[in-house]
Amino acid sequence: MEEDKVLHFTTFYGQSVEIPFEQLPGQSRSIHEFDKLDRVGEGTYGIVYRAKDKVKNEIVAIKKIRMEREKDGAPISGIREIRILMSVRHENVVQLLDVVVGRSLESIFLVMEYCEQDLASLLDNMQSSFSEAQIKCIMIQLFRGLQHLHKSFIVHRDLKVSNLLLTDKGCLKIADFGLARRCSVPAQPMTPQVVTLWYRAPELLLQSKIQTTAIDMWAAGCILGELFLHKPLFPGRTEIHQLELIIDLLGTPNDQIWDGFSDLPILKNFSLKRQPYNNIKHVFTWLSAAGQRVLNFLFMYDPTRRATAEEALQSSYFKENPLPCEPEMMPSFPQHRIRRGKDIK
Structure with a gap:
């Protein structure tokens, strides 16, 4: 459980970091760097949108994670999905491109490659x-x-x-x-x-x-x-x-x-x-x-x-x-x- 409260990821600037989940907002891109275009689906723990990355000028899929909290306040389900996607790189598994945040810990988004x-x-x-x-x-x-x-x-x-x-x-x-x-x-x-x-x-x-x-x-x-x-x-x-x-x-x-x-x-x-x-x-x-x-x-x-x-x-x-x-x-x-x-x- 303790491991699930720590997130390992590489920032937009290429820096590899390992931080407690509650420190994530200051370490990642903002959702305001993306234009949401339309809603394309809903996953087990989040809603999926088609969006445009304004920095890279490309179409991506963005999934807003439902931050369902455990008794100790840690959003374990969201952390698990992020950690698993970050550890997987294969042409037949959807690729996680980035983790971006909104104004608070309640607004965590996964940026993934877009499929038609x-x-x-x-x-x-x-x-x-x-x-x-x-x-x-x-x-x-x-x-x-x-x-x-x-x-x-x-x-x-x-x-x-x-x-x-x-x-x-x-x-x-x-x-x-x-x-x-x-x-x-x-x-x-x-x-x-x-x-x-x-x-x-x-x-x-x-x-x-x-x-x-x-x-x-x-x-x-x-x-x-x-x-x-x-x-x-x-x-x-x-x-x-x-x-x-x-x-x-x-x-x-x-x-x-x-x-x-x-x-x-x-x-x-x-x-x-x-x-x-x-x-x-x-x-x-x-x-x-x-x-x-x-x-x-x-x-x-x-x-x-x-x-x-x-x-x-x-x-x-x-x-x-x-x-x-x-x-x-x-x-x-x-x-x-x-x-x-x-x-x-």
Whole structure:
């Protein structure tokens, strides 16, 4: 906790500093050096704007951090997101450019690279699905970003299509690290109420407090299925309904396929729906055997057996026809860019 109250960052002038969070306002640029243009979205812990950097004359994204304070007064959630973003540099993770401040500690803004569109808005507005070559291109970039995060012991904990951005050059960026945490070995207990319901792994739905990078990989499987079907794979209304949808596709888990399954405490209170079959090949009938294996590997019930990002990248599915297209060959969809709100004066 003490480490979370100290912020390490490089100022606009290139000076590397390590300071207590409450001293931040005197050490960074002012929000008045940016012109807010319009609101483009809302993350887990903040509102996102499109803005113009008046000093550098470039368009950026600015996220105003919600400074929710813990009992001791420290805005821990905001600090964690800043520290995680500052420690990550990868082409498939949205880049934090600067930390700027308003008039007080209550006004902290993250300045990030601007991306023209997000995957959710594209799926909502596209009349036809991405081609399989395009889907492979998207997923390879997602797995590369996750591989980098997981090697850095960072678990995102809220992967979904609305948190995946695309540039006009076809580069995918993982965004919104408001729920991200550093994980440890062995894993330490964390709250299970994370990850948007439709992308939530079964161990979270069954209230396991141990979270690993495997929850990101389950969410990646949900994203892959959504790209194939052009609709959410598991659009549950409640946690019980979510589990039922998962069981309909994958069958009911047991101790043979999920070590320690019957020891999960919540199972003492209710019984899961009985369905003995895996139906992936019946739902994704057009998909090659290698593609079906990727989905099955991402959807392993036992998180210790679930595919890692590195293993997913090595799948033969990405080496067979149709081959993944190059990012620069991805369509830019200018007609489906992030919808703008009213200009902010």
